[in-house]
Amino acid sequence: MSLTYEDVIAKYEPVLGLEVHVELNTNSKMFCGCSTVFGGEPNTQTCPVCLGMPGALPVVNEKAIESSILIGLALNCSITPFSRFSRKNYFYPDMPKNFQISQYDEPICVNGYLDVEIDTDDGVKKFRVEIERVHMEEDTGKSLHVGGATGRIHGADYSLLDYNRAGIPLVEIVTKIVPGTGRYAPEVAKAYVAQLRDILRSLGVSDVRMEQGSLRCDANVSLRLIGAEKLGTRSETKNVNSLRSVERAVRGEMIRHAELLNKGERVVQETRHFQEDTGLTRSGRSKEQAEDYRYFPEPDLVPVAPDAAWIEKLRASLPEHPSVRRNRLQEQWGVPDKEMAAMLNADALEIVEATVLLGADPTRARGWWLGEISRIANEKNVAIADLAISPKDVAEIVALVATGDLTDKLARQVVEGVINAEGSPQEVINSRGLKVVSDETALMAAIERAIAAQPETAEKIRNGHIPAAGALIGAVMKETKGQADAARVRELLLGHLGQPTN
Amino acid sequence: MSSLSRSDVANLARLARIDMSDEELDHLATEMDVILGAVARVQEVATPEIAPTSHPIPIHNVTRPDVVVASLSPQAALSGAPAQEDARFRVPQILGEEA
Numbered sequence: 001m002s003l004t005y006e007d008v009i010a011k012y013e014p015v016l017g018l019e020v021h022v023e024l025n026t027n028s029k030m031f032c033g034c035s036t037v038f039g040g041e042p043n044t045q046t047c048p049v050c051l052g053m054p055g056a057l058p059v060v061n062e063k064a065i066e067s068s069i070l071i072g073l074a075l076n077c078s079i080t081p082f083s084r085f086s087r088k089n090y091f092y093p094d095m096p097k098n099f100q101i102s103q104y105d106e107p108i109c110v111n112g113y114l115d116v117e118i119d120t121d122d123g124v125k126k127f128r129v130e131i132e133r134v135h136m137e138e139d140t141g142k143s144l145h146v147g148g149a150t151g152r153i154h155g156a157d158y159s160l161l162d163y164n165r166a167g168i169p170l171v172e173i174v175t176k177i178v179p180g181t182g183r184y185a186p187e188v189a190k191a192y193v194a195q196l197r198d199i200l201r202s203l204g205v206s207d208v209r210m211e212q213g214s215l216r217c218d219a220n221v222s223l224r225l226i227g228a229e230k231l232g233t234r235s236e237t238k239n240v241n242s243l244r245s246v247e248r249a250v251r252g253e254m255i256r257h258a259e260l261l262n263k264g265e266r267v268v269q270e271t272r273h274f275q276e277d278t279g280l281t282r283s284g285r286s287k288e289q290a291e292d293y294r295y296f297p298e299p300d301l302v303p304v305a306p307d308a309a310w311i312e313k314l315r316a317s318l319p320e321h322p323s324v325r326r327n328r329l330q331e332q333w334g335v336p337d338k339e340m341a342a343m344l345n346a347d348a349l350e351i352v353e354a355t356v357l358l359g360a361d362p363t364r365a366r367g368w369w370l371g372e373i374s375r376i377a378n379e380k381n382v383a384i385a386d387l388a389i390s391p392k393d394v395a396e397i398v399a400l401v402a403t404g405d406l407t408d409k410l411a412r413q414v415v416e417g418v419i420n421a422e423g424s425p426q427e428v429i430n431s432r433g434l435k436v437v438s439d440e441t442a443l444m445a446a447i448e449r450a451i452a453a454q455p456e457t458a459e460k461i462r463n464g465h466i467p468a469a470g471a472l473i474g475a476v477m478k479e480t481k482g483q484a485d486a487a488r489v490r491e492l493l494l495g496h497l498g499q500p501t502n
Numbered sequence: 503m504s505s506l507s508r509s510d511v512a513n514l515a516r517l518a519r520i521d522m523s524d525e526e527l528d529h530l531a532t533e534m535d536v537i538l539g540a541v542a543r544v545q546e547v548a549t550p551e552i553a554p555t556s557h558p559i560p561i562h563n564v565t566r567p568d569v570v571v572a573s574l575s576p577q578a579a580l581s582g583a584p585a586q587e588d589a590r591f592r593v594p595q596i597l598g599e600e601a
Contacts, residue, residue: 026568027568027569027570028568028569028570028571032571033566033570033571034570034573035573041576041589042576042588042589042590043576043579043580043590043591044573044575044576045573046573046579047571047573047574048574051574051579059564059565059566060564060565061565061566062565062566062567062568063568065565089517092596093591093593093596096591143596144590145596153596156596157595158592158593158594159593159595159596160587160590160591160592161591161593162589162590162591163579292513292517294517297557299556302557302559302561302562302563302564303557303562304562305562305563
């Protein structure tokens with residue numbers, strides 16, 4: 001019998017560890033001048049340095065160092081006064097040199113933290129995720145496995161390598177272990193990655209496109225009995241390519257570990273691969289045998305020793321921190337804590353802000369994105385940002401409701417139409433014939449018919465029993481297929497029956 | 503003083519993908535141990551005041567501006583490859599690890 005999540009957290013405490021790889025958005029690679037543009041023809045962005053030709057010498061990209069320092073500063077890290085590159089040796093064709101230039105025992109930034117806020121049963125709660133290190137390295141090439149049925153390595157006859165990506169600056173951000181999140185571990189993991197992404201975006205150092213792989217998360221999860229000191233065996237889940245997946249992967253691994261432990265079996269220390277379709281993980285490489293990368297200092301590169309003046313110049317250029325910005329927007333828009341947390345959890349802040357900047361009322365904009373649009377996104381199992389509706393569309397819809405050209409009910413149909421790729425809001429309105437019936441003669445005729453059909457109700461209203469009006473308004477709205485403005489119908493109806501209309 | 507056993511050498515050979523016979527291992531274990539012994543003499547003069555160095559010249563922060571320069575043509579990049587296909591480097595089956 002499979003365990004429920006409640007069973008798991010009643011008995012075990014999850015411990016997280018998150019490693020995030022970020023591709024920097026420099027124009028040129030980490031150690032050579034090849035372009036970093038995404039999607040080029042295979043092997044058109046390579047040179048002797050990134051192909052690992054004998055005698056070719058790497059030189060560090062200054063902007064990559066600055067971006068790394070900015071990331072460290074934004075994550076409250078210490079910038080180390082002296083840091084070096086190392087060679088990480090391994091045999092795998094994704095790096096033509098047979099080693100990756102990385103940083104080992106002397107990373108550029110250490111000891112930071114990032115606070116994330118989660119909406120818990122006891123209100124909004126802050127969790128501190130401590131950062132162990134931020135280090136610089138280079139990305140690997142892309143392999144294409146040929147001959148297997150699934151495009152996977154198993155069963156492939158041979159592989160084809162494109163080294164355009166090899167050598168693109170990569171920054172790895174590693175957390176310390178994160179205990180104490182309890183039942184909120186999946187949410188904390190997701191919120192951490194989301195907030196990290198927002199910080200990286202605000203710094204302008206990366207495109208942070210998870211689906212394109214410019215932001216990648218590996219989630220380490222282990223369980224221990226509640227109250228136990230000793231950490232359990234962890235698994236490392238790779239291939240987690242969306243925020244939702246981070247949450248699903250952590251939750252899924254917690255349940256999988258607990259099932260093994262409850263059966264008296266042990267968790268194997270291994271790499272696992274997240275499967276987007278099932279939300280489960282598949283066993284990858286076993287890490288039982290400690291990797292031996294034989295790190296040693298990279299003799300072709302000299303140390304990086306940023307002086308205080310350089311660091312302070314970069315610190316002065318830091319943009320508004322996303323947490324400060326969140327507080328500012330929350331205040332400007334007058335959003336209650338609980339709803340702010342919901343908006344962050346739905347990853348809707350950016351999109352709501354974009355809608356507001358296009359002139360929409362903040363409360364209305366938030367209402368659409370978190371209400372109807374989120375509902376449709378959930379139904380389709382995608383993120384709101386992936387739907388074919390833009391902040392511009394929503395701002396337009398909000399404006400049409402404000403002017404009375406659309407009722408809320410009609411607006412919902414417009415939203416649905418836009419998401420179904422029927423065109424812009426105006427096109428959906430035209431093609432579906434969604435127009436508020438504002439022809440008062442037509443409305444009055446419908447009201448007359450409703451009164452004729454329900455004479456007793458009309459009589460009650462005439463006698464001052466206003467709540468009875470609902471039944472008649474409903475009949476009119478039904479007859480006009482929801483295309484009338486209910487408030488106007490109420491006014492006309494009450495006026496017609498000799499009652500005050502306020 | 504550090505010393506290198508025969509199994510250390512065998513492990514290094516495995517990591518470096520070098521196939522070695524038993525005789526070669528015996529021979530190298532002795533020889534490398536002598537080399538390590540010689541290097542160890544340097545450690546005798548190293549004091550805590552002397553920072554370990556990875557570079558003979560005390561320079562740092564040698565960088566280049568973030569400017570794109572022309573890459574090789576794919577033909578040139580692939581010209582030394584033992585095998586190629588569809589403008590990509592073709593490599594033999596990769597075993598034992600999921601990419």
